[in-house]
Amino acid sequence: MIEITFQNDEVKLINTQNNVSETVLHFGGIHNNLTTISSPKLLQEYIHMLENYSTIQKYTYGETTMIDIVALTSLIYNELMAGKHTEIRALEVGSWFGCSSYFFANSLKTFSDSNILFCMDTWQGSPDTTSHNIANYENAFEHFKSVMRYAGVYDNIKPIVCDSTVGMDILQDDYFDIIFVDANHTYDYVYQDIIKGIRKIKVGGLLMGHDCECYADELPPHLLHGDNKHLDGIEGYHTGVIKALDDIFGRSYNRFNQSLVWYKRITQEDKDMLLKMTSEFDYDREGIVQLVETMKEAIQFIYNNISEGKSETIQTLIFGTVQAANQLEKEIIPLCEKYNNKDLKINTNVLKNSLLDFRIAYDRDFPQALSVLESRVIESFNVWVECFTESGM
Numbered sequence: 299m300i301e302i303t304f305q306n307d308e309v310k311l312i313n314t315q316n317n318v319s320e321t322v323l324h325f326g327g328i329h330n331n332l333t334t335i336s337s338p339k340l341l342q343e344y345i346h347m348l349e350n351y352s353t354i355q356k357y358t359y360g361e362t363t364m365i366d367i368v369a370l371t372s373l374i375y376n377e378l379m380a381g382k383h384t385e386i387r388a389l390e391v392g393s394w395f396g397c398s399s400y401f402f403a404n405s406l407k408t409f410s411d412s413n414i415l416f417c418m419d420t421w422q423g424s425p426d427t428t429s430h431n432i433a434n435y436e437n438a439f440e441h442f443k444s445v446m447r448y449a450g451v452y453d454n455i456k457p458i459v460c461d462s463t464v465g466m467d468i469l470q471d472d473y474f475d476i477i478f479v480d481a482n483h484t485y486d487y488v489y490q491d492i493i494k495g496i497r498k499i500k501v502g503g504l505l506m507g508h509d510c511e512c513y514a515d516e517l518p519p520h521l522l523h524g525d526n527k528h529l530d531g532i533e534g535y536h537t538g539v540i541k542a543l544d545d546i547f548g549r550s551y552n553r554f555n556q557s558l559v560w561y562k563r564i565t566q567e568d569k570d571m572l573l574k575m576t577s578e579f580d581y582d583r584e585g586i587v588q589l590v591e592t593m594k595e596a597i598q599f600i601y602n603n604i605s606e607g608k609s610e611t612i613q614t615l616i617f618g619t620v621q622a623a624n625q626l627e628k629e630i631i632p633l634c635e636k637y638n639n640k641d642l643k644i645n646t647n648v649l650k651n652s653l654l655d656f657r658i659a660y661d662r663d664f665p666q667a668l669s670v671l672e673s674r675v676i677e678s679f680n681v682w683v684e685c686f687t688e689s690g691m
């Protein structure tokens with residue numbers, strides 16, 4: 299059991315089993331060069347913010363534990379006490395109902411009203427998790443905004459409703475002081491979110507994320523293999539997060555003791571590594587063309603036969619095209635990164651979403667499915683092909 303204590307001007311974590319304590323926040327002292335806020339006031343603000351934990355958790359159905367919130371906010375406080383503390387630009391990728399967003403934004407706001415937290419989320423929940431089902435009957439984005447308003451931090455938040463695979467690209471490079479990654483936890487997504495995070499953060503900025511239980515070499519060996527990294531979590535481990543971190547940083551990132559929060563100060567070498575990774579990139583054009591050809595045939599077949607009514611063949615083909623669109627996205631996004639082709643990236647995402655919506659319409663609202671097929675799937679497929687051909691890739 300871990301206890302959080304506030305003593306004198308320190309916040310400590312105490313492990314009650316072995317009585318080992320660790321100071322995570324020290325108010326005052328040599329690194330506090332704040333001119334506008336005195337240390338006792340900061341400590342009071344910090345305690346007051348944590349006292350809101352159970353209320354915020356209740357309204358956000360937050361799964362982010364108190365210890366993870368202490369980890370997140372301690373890192374932010376330390377960052378802002380040690381250096382620049384106004385005009386901070388921070389980004390959270392994955393906000394959901396706003397549990398971490400509240401504590402993130404509140405910590406920033408304590409130092410200055412000029413600090414801004416950008417919150418990027420689809421607010422559709424992560425595929426194959428309960429959040430996705432909740433998003434089907436509740437407007438998660440409205441819920442997020444209400445909680446942030448009620449909690450008094452909405453003025454310091456700028457929401458960006460977008461899939462991070464495309465949303466991160468519209469942001470300026472080298473712009474953010476702090477980034478926190480907590481969106482889709484499967485390997486490909488985490489990998490991309492971290493890589494893009496490195497690009498979007500300033501040199502010297504703090505990149506952090508959630509749901510890292512251990513380093514990859516501490517994982518039970520059987521979890522390191524097979525498809526485990528493509529799951530949201532297995533046997534209490536977020537293998538996608540752990541493996542992506544390992545592939546990008548090796549062991550050279552930090553874990554905040556007792557919590558699931560990881561962090562890394564981004565250096566020029568990290569940014570250079572990114573350039574090296576993309577210049578070594580090779581791709582299978584033939585494979586992509588074949589995949590697109592298969593999708594075309596499937597869509598054509600569905601279009602020709604859909605008026606006959608619902609059938610298992612069509613259902614299987616729809617499922618297959620959605621999977622193909624996911625595969626296409628996986629192959630094409632790194633390519634778009636390399637050639638800086640934002641249009642193709644956006645069109646890939648539009649195509650995938652149109653197929654997802656088509657699948658839902660086919661399952662739930664069959665008459666509507668034909669119109670989704672005609673007006674969105676076929677349209678976005680043609681636009682995609684045109685864009686890919688024009689790109690000369």
Ligand SMILES: C[S@@+](CC[C@H](N)C(=O)[O-])C[C@H]1O[C@@H](n2cnc3c(N)ncnc32)[C@H](O)[C@@H]1O
Nearest residue numbers: 392393394397398419420422423461462481482
């Ligand atoms: C684990 S929750 C975030 C929890 C939040 N940080 C908290 O403390 O409550 C993951 C969020 O990521 C979002 N998400 C999943 N995939 C995404 C993607 N590709 N782009 C943007 N957001 C995504 C989901 O909609 C969900 O809101």
